[in-house]
Amino acid sequence: MAKKLVGTMKLQIPAGKANPSPPVGPALGQRGINIMEFCKAFNAKTQEMEPGAPCPTVISYYQDKSFTMEIKTPPASYYLKKAAGLKPVGKRNRPRGAEKPGRETIATVTVKQVREIAEAKMKDLSAHSVEEAMKIIVGSAKSMGIEVK
Numbered sequence: 606m607a608k609k610l611v612g613t614m615k616l617q618i619p620a621g622k623a624n625p626s627p628p629v630g631p632a633l634g635q636r637g638i639n640i641m642e643f644c645k646a647f648n649a650k651t652q653e654m655e656p657g658a659p660c661p662t663v664i665s666y667y668q669d670k671s672f673t674m675e676i677k678t679p680p681a682s683y684y685l686k687k688a689a690g691l692k693p694v695g696k697r698n699r700p701r702g703a704e705k706p707g708r709e710t711i712a713t714v715t716v717k718q719v720r721e722i723a724e725a726k727m728k729d730l731s732a733h734s735v736e737e738a739m740k741i742i743v744g745s746a747k748s749m750g751i752e753v754k
Contacts, residue, residue: 608667612636620651620658620679638664638672650676659683677729681722681745688718689751705750713752719743 616632623629623644633640643664651660658679666672689712716739723730723738732738743753 608669608671611666611668613663613665615661615663617659617661618647619656620654620660621648621656623647623651633664636666637670638666639670643672643674647674647676650674654679678726681726681742682749684722684725685714685742685746685749685751688714688722709750710752711750713754714746715754719746719753 614632614636616629618629625640625644629644630640633643647662654660660679661677663675663677664672665674691712719739719742720735723732723735723742726742727735727738730738730741732741746753
């Protein structure tokens with residue numbers, strides 16, 4: 606007999622850095638998911654990724670307290686900031702986009718870098734070819750104030 610799905614949840618967790626502290630622990634605990642089992646499984650699955658890269662994760666949890674997870678690729682904005690070489694700023698010490706995107710340019714990336722990002726994100730994008738995926742990435746870059754040359 607198939608397991609009965611109770612629900613799904615989405616979390617964005619740094620690769621290889623899942624631990625039982627907030628926000629991961631409380632989010633899983635209130636749904637009855639074994640926190641340490643999740644942290645070990647997540648860290649094992651993301652060990653080949655760049656440490657600290659934000660990984661959007663969809664967790665499906667079942668009535669028997671078991672779970673499955675789907676780990677997606679880091680957001681396009683993460684790759685764009687990394688390719689542009691933006692330095693961390695602000696309260697949380699993270700790189701930020703432009704204050705007025707479209708009016709100001711804070712960095713530039715090359716078409717080759719956009720192609721690499723599109724190829725890395727291809728499985729999570731709704732594009733049929735790399736060229737279509739590149740258009741999606743260019744749109745993200747423009748909305749962040751990053752120019753593509």
